[in-house]
Amino acid sequence: MSASDVAEAEEESGWSEQDDDRTAETLRWLKAKRKAHRRQRGRDLAVLLYCLVLGGAGYGSGLVLHFLRGLDEGAGYGRYGAELQRGLPALFTGVALTLGLLAARDALWRGPVVLPGPSVGWLLAQPVRRAAVLRPWFRLSAGLSLIPGVIAGLAGAVMLRVTGLAPIGWALLAVIPAALCLPLLAVCLGMAVERRPGWARRVRRWTAPAVLLLGALAAQTGLAGSGHRVRALEWFELWSGPWGWAAQPVVQACGGAAPGWPAAVALLLAATGAAVFQAYRDAARVPTAQLRSRAATATTVASVMWSMELRAAKLALMEAGGGEATRSLRLPPPRNRCLVVVWRDALTLLRTPGRLGRAALWAASASAATGLGADLGGERRIVGLLLGLLCGYFAVGALAEPARLETDDLRRGSWSPFRFRTLMLQHGVVPAVLGAVLGLLAAAPFAVRGAPWALLLMPLCAPPFTAAALYGACRGPARTQLMFLGGGSAFGGPGPLIFLAWYAAGPLISLTVLGLAIGRGGAPLSVAVTSVALTAGLLFLVAQAADKLIGRTPPARSR
Structure with a gap:
């Protein structure tokens, strides 16, 4: 490694191996200083969760009661089972790709590792290990992503049960791989986009084709539900990537044809493990410039959202995401002003x-x-x-x-x-x-x-x-x-x-x-x-x- 590379690495990391490692001492000092702030933030979070639970119980209990009453009265939810079974391959593929696209777009301005502005401006400039500062944020993002994944998996299992496609036990076992692996894969994709600026350019370039693909998958889901299935295309979707691997145990539990679902689950687990391992390594290598821009954008979005200036938040996101793609075209100017x-x-x-x-x-x-x-x-x-x-x-x-x-x-x-x-x-x-x-x-x-x-x-x-x-x-x-x-x-x-x-x-x-x-x-x-x-x-x-x-x-x- 040349002297310039060493100097650049030391400038990026904020410390060199010749310096004393003050990571433990610095983090202990910060923990003591932030004790009162953490306590107040915990109270605010508790109040927010209380309001969400109260609102969900107040407005959602009526829907749940109506749903349970319909089950008790023998509502014909089973009539949707056949349509759902036929559309599962395209539906699962579309949901998984939507999750990945949202994670990739989110990483253009935020991503799994987002530090507060003071931490980026001061903490990373100290002689501390970057991994000890950045990786906890990745672990937090990965853990939080599992919460909506598990909730969505439970809802999917209940839907399979009420439509008569699978018993609740088999439905829960079938959705577990998708509920756990797909959110983690989305976080890992976001980590890759945040770590590598080249990936960010590809995300901007391929967003429009991805949206068109999602539209085609939605159309395929509707056509398959009405009986117009394309078996070869469904087979390709089930084996083309994690989106299809996660769908195979669900398809098999619902009485569909997925004889290779154990191999698909094994591939899904292996891909998730490899992606998490690589993303965990990348979490400590995010450039400081990326962290600073994301911290500034997150602060701006949070402040304008609290003031209900949604347009300002959208402009901040567009600026952080690189704006819209433009073309150099001309039109003859009009003669009439x-x-x-x-x-x-x-x-x-x-x-x-x-x-x-x-x-x-x-x-x-x-x-x-x-x-x-x-x-x-x-x-x-x-x-x-x-x-x-x-x-x-x-x-x-x-x-x-x-x-x-x-x-x-x-x-x-x-x-x-x-x-x-x-x-x-x-x-x-x-x-x-x-x-x-x-x-x-x-x-x-x-x-x-x-x-x-x-x-x-x-x-x-x-x-x-x-x-x-x-x-x-x-x-x-x-x-x-x-x-x-x-x-x-x-x-x-x-x-x-x-x-x-x-x-x-x-x-x-x-x-x-x-x-x-x-x-x-x-x-x-x-x-x-x-x-x-x-x-x-x-x-x-x-x-x-x-x-x-x-x-x-x-x-x-x-x-």
Whole structure:
């Protein structure tokens, strides 16, 4: 090893072998100094857990009672057993890959090893062993990941029992490998991404294809549940990796064909052990620069979340994650200055195709939710319609990102020759037009199945959703004082509900009005009138909010 490498290693670790090892002494001193802080943090954690348990018991006991009463009365949950059995390979693969994708994306800004800012700035600069400081955080993350894994495993075993696929004993034994190994593998994947910057670049590059793959797995699950199975593809999924190895004992317990499940469990355990061993080694080798950036991002996110500034938290996560992928594309500039905002928004969308991809996925989800609710009928039709409208709002909201960027820093609008309210209204042209196009594409399956009215109704939802997204962009700082309005009662005060109504006023109004207009089976003409009136009202609110946000009111008209 060269002298420069030795110097770089000593600079990275903060101490060298020639120095005295003060790890035990430093950690004892910190433990004594942090004793009061740990005691107070323990009290806060106890209060938080008490509130969660109380809320879960209060709101979840009714659902549990309804579920148990349905079992006692002989509810036909078993009729879903066959569909669940056919869809298990694709379902398990999709859930496992979703868990891995979430762990990898989380590691772009946080990861399993996240130290507080003072520990990164002071403790690692002392003559201490990095492993003694960093590895406890990895052990904590790995241990905490097992809690939701075990809970999900118990829920899965109960689901297999009530659907009649397996006895509760065999179901519990079958889900144990997945409940224990998949969370640990996700933590190990996050550790690899946090330790290696090259992996972080790959995660950003492959996130979009991974989301498309998850969509394909969801479609395969639905098709398999309805009886359209592809045996070769299922066999490949069951043997292609840990996601399939974990599914094989469950498939076998449910009466499926997985003759090699003991070998699959052995491979899963071996892969988990090797991954944990490597991640435990990597935990002591995370670069200090990575730890500092993650500590700063975690502190920023925590502070803005407590102040309910969700937009600021999203911007911090986007900055830490490297932002969105951009492309170098050009569009000829318009000759009319009135089209310059539309031109900028279209150019921004072309240079960040990820937004258009997210909008298309949300539009497909809206079509799927609405169609599923229509097939189930009854009350589920209304639920499917509301979920479809919500996904449609998210689709249009993904296209309205330039308007939010404009209000993140009001100085960005200084280039515009228009008033700020006019600038914000012009930012709605591209989302409304593209949202209507996506709505038309999402309505195509309904038109093929004999509902041509969907070709008109779905595009009509885009303008109100665009106006709602613009109103959310012009909402301004979070008014946390609203959470303390109203008197107290045994069920709490109305403050949180008032804050929620203010924070989500745009989507709440648009979803409610459109849901009532479409859910009652209104004629296309009445829905069109409702859409126009709703869009006009929301745009009026956008103009008023933009004037308040910019700090000036429109000039009075001369008489």
